[in-house]
């Protein structure tokens with residue numbers, strides 16, 4: 001299965017602040033839910049802990065932690081990104097709706113996964129925003145922009161956004 005990174009990224013690269021999201025983007029969360037539904041999703045332990053103590057419904061939640069004793073109720077815990085991809089591939093084969101492995105953050109996981117992902121689905125938040133967690137550089141020599149859609153801020157959105165899809169030039173970079 002292809003590996004796709006999902007992230008919302010401010011103009012200055014910020015994706016998070018103090019363990020949470022520094023914006024309110026209800027429209028983007030709705031799209032995120034619809035596009036990741038039925039797929040395995042892989043996240044770092046800190047992103048898992050930013051959720052309200054339960055898995056995102058309708059998706060196989062896989063949490064990466066170096067602590068082998070870590071437990072996340074309703075999710076699978078693995079101790080490396082490689083193990084996360086292996087588990088997602090094995091279980092994804094038995095999930096009728098699974099089309100791709102979704103990497104859903106946060107910064108530490110994105111930094112490792114961008115080298116092996118096939119695709120990026122990035123919501124560009126059209127503002128520079130204060131924060132402490134960044135998305136890695138998207139190198140245009142590696143990533144080709146294949147679609148972009150400008151979206152004004154809806155009633156429950158703090159910012160206008162641009163929803164984009166990038167494909168890796170020259171095929172998969174996966175080596176794990």
Ligand SMILES: NC(=O)c1ccc[n+]([C@@H]2O[C@H](COP(=O)([O-])OP(=O)(O)OC[C@H]3O[C@@H](n4cnc5c(N)ncnc54)[C@H](OP(=O)(O)O)[C@@H]3O)[C@@H](O)[C@H]2O)c1
Pocket residue numbers: 006007008009014015016017018019020021043044045046047048050064065066067070078079080081104105106107108109110112133
């Ligand atoms: N804007 C967005 O789209 C978006 C999406 C997701 C998250 N976020 C934000 O990003 C922030 C969290 O990101 P973060 O960088 O602080 O943390 P993170 O990437 O969510 O989680 C980091 C943790 O993952 C585990 N980990 C990372 N690499 C590992 C590896 N190779 N093997 C085993 N375990 C590994 C470690 O857990 P242990 O410490 O347990 O070993 C590490 O402390 C929050 O503010 C969150 O709201 C934003």
